[in-house]
Amino acid sequence: MARKILAVDDSPSIRQMVAFTLKSEGHTVVEAADGAEGVAKARAEKFDLILTDQNMPKMDGFTLIKTLRALPEYHSTPILVLTTESSEAMKTQGRAVGATGWMVKPFNPTKLLEVIGKVFRE
Amino acid sequence: MVSKLDEDGYTPHISPTIYYDRTHDIEAAKILPGEYYVTQRDMVIVTVLGSCVSACIRDRKAGVGGMNHFMLPGDEAAEGVSQSARYGAFAMELLINKLIGLGAERPNLEAKVFGGGLVLRGFTTTTVGERNAEFVMRYLNTEGIRVLASDLLDIYPRKVYYFPKTGRVLLKKLRSVHNNTIVDREREYEHRLRVTRIEGDVELF
Numbered sequence: 001m002a003r004k005i006l007a008v009d010d011s012p013s014i015r016q017m018v019a020f021t022l023k024s025e026g027h028t029v030v031e032a033a034d035g036a037e038g039v040a041k042a043r044a045e046k047f048d049l050i051l052t053d054q055n056m057p058k059m060d061g062f063t064l065i066k067t068l069r070a071l072p073e074y075h076s077t078p079i080l081v082l083t084t085e086s087s088e089a090m091k092t093q094g095r096a097v098g099a100t101g102w103m104v105k106p107f108n109p110t111k112l113l114e115v116i117g118k119v120f121r122e
Numbered sequence: 123m124v125s126k127l128d129e130d131g132y133t134p135h136i137s138p139t140i141y142y143d144r145t146h147d148i149e150a151a152k153i154l155p156g157e158y159y160v161t162q163r164d165m166v167i168v169t170v171l172g173s174c175v176s177a178c179i180r181d182r183k184a185g186v187g188g189m190n191h192f193m194l195p196g197d198e199a200a201e202g203v204s205q206s207a208r209y210g211a212f213a214m215e216l217l218i219n220k221l222i223g224l225g226a227e228r229p230n231l232e233a234k235v236f237g238g239g240l241v242l243r244g245f246t247t248t249t250v251g252e253r254n255a256e257f258v259m260r261y262l263n264t265e266g267i268r269v270l271a272s273d274l275l276d277i278y279p280r281k282v283y284y285f286p287k288t289g290r291v292l293l294k295k296l297r298s299v300h301n302n303t304i305v306d307r308e309r310e311y312e313h314r315l316r317v318t319r320i321e322g323d324v325e326l327f
Contacts, residue, residue: 010222010228011211011215011218011265012264012265012266013207013211013214013261013264013265014211014215016264017203017207017208017211020203021203055219055222055223057222057227057228084212084215084216084219086133086322086323091325095327099327100326100327101324101325101326101327102323102324102325102327103322103323103324103325104322104323104324105208105211105212105215105322106205106208106209106211106212106320106321106322107208107321107322108321109203111321111324115324115326118326119326
């Protein structure tokens, strides 16, 4: 099923690749270049899923997740972290702040789509 | 410290080799294929490139700079977003994240890029160096990172000295490869990329 997805990453190259992958499956994608822009866009309209990087200027992924989790409309929305961080410590922290899942870059497009399917139990 | 390389075989990792460069009277970090280095100190970062490329990136305001050394893996039939583009973006992002972590800001980043020589002849159908050079230029353009200087392609191996504090680069084109060390190291790196599944782990909580 086509979903509305917010893709947050400070790298335009990553945003392009992620958006291309998601759009090829019929999803609608809105991009944001850092956590602060991500929060602003998520407040402006409701997304079915948020895909976010961790290391970003202005506001990082963890802060974005914490901020969104405090809003009633994003209390249980799936939020996936797509990051270069592969340490267990970071993953544990991500889980603690409310991430739904953790994907380490470089991402495999097929796997990304599979994970999104699993999140929605499709 | 367990190097990332030992874990998955493809993740670029921080160079462990620090020495004193007597010629330039300065502390030096030497990086090999698949490594990178970032510093706030007054240092020189040194590498020798064959068909690989290096991006030297710094934020002069924040006083932090670094260099990587990588090549793209050979590609599966390029459908949609290719594996090589994803790997290249990953290698670049590790360097940029580290710079940002040490206080650099994206709009201030400036780059110098080197390498992509036709050094590994006859080892794949397309010229590896050319793909690497094209990638790094396209990537920096997409990222909006200014390229102040570049020396790419041609047939020479290059020795690069990068002084991140000043942004200065000394470039030596090596006329001939005296021994096969450069080629051997690149082949070994290329092999690692070829035999490893280049993708990160996925976990749903």
